[in-house]
Amino acid sequence: MLLHVIARGKIGRSPEADLMARYLKRVTWPIKLTELPDVGGTLPAPQSQAREVLLDEHGKQMSSEEFAALLGRWRDDGVREARFLIGAADGHGEEARAKADLLLGFGAMTWPHLMVRAMLAEQLWRATSILAGHPYHRSG
Numbered sequence: 001m002l003l004h005v006i007a008r009g010k011i012g013r014s015p016e017a018d019l020m021a022r023y024l025k026r027v028t029w030p031i032k033l034t035e036l037p038d039v040g041g042t043l044p045a046p047q048s049q050a051r052e053v054l055l056d057e058h059g060k061q062m063s064s065e066e067f068a069a070l071l072g073r074w075r076d077d078g079v080r081e082a083r084f085l086i087g088a089a090d091g092h093g094e095e096a097r098a099k100a101d102l103l104l105g106f107g108a109m110t111w112p113h114l115m116v117r118a119m120l121a122e123q124l125w126r127a128t129s130i131l132a133g134h135p136y137h138r139s140g
Contacts, residue, residue, distance in 0.1 A: 001074060002047065002081040003031045003124055007117055008088035009038050016114035023121035029128050038088045047081040051101040055086045055120065057110050059103030068127035070102075075131075084124075086116055 005024075011017040024031055034044055046052070051074055062070070074082055085092065085100075097103060106119055 001029060001071070001079055003027065003029055003071075003128075004034065004044075004081055004083045005032070005086070005117065005120060005124075006034045006036065006043060006083055007086040007113065008036050008041075009113060010035055011114055011117060014114060016118050019118040020121040023118070023125040026125045027121075027128050028132070031124070043085075046083060049079050050081040050083055051079050052083045052085065052099070053102045053104050054092050054097060054100040055084065055106070055116055056091060056097065056103040057105055057108070059105035061105050061107065064123060064126050065130060067104075067123060068130035071127050072131050084120055086113055086120070089113070 011020065020033075024033065036043070071082065084104075085096070087096075092100075106116065111119070
């Protein structure tokens, strides 16, 4: 299953970009990053059997184990692409939120979009590591 991170804005050369790249390099599943302008631009067409996850401050909070289990279920059900959409400063519109398969939150606090990218990259690495039985993740 392709893990596809689609983010508004350019991350450029920054510590957050370095951190994101460090984690994405470790993910053994197919992974892709698409950057769109802050406003406008067209979302790439999804593969058939895709799921859309919008990162949203009011989204569902999941443990790393729950997130891994969800990705594992989607993979095992034949989902071809999991798309993770990170919006611009004003988040996502109501239409996008309504059609998403999941609104996912990283806690009640508001996070800068560049940090959300790095946090998502780490959680994708952690989830795929959990599914592979890798010792990186230690549950408590």
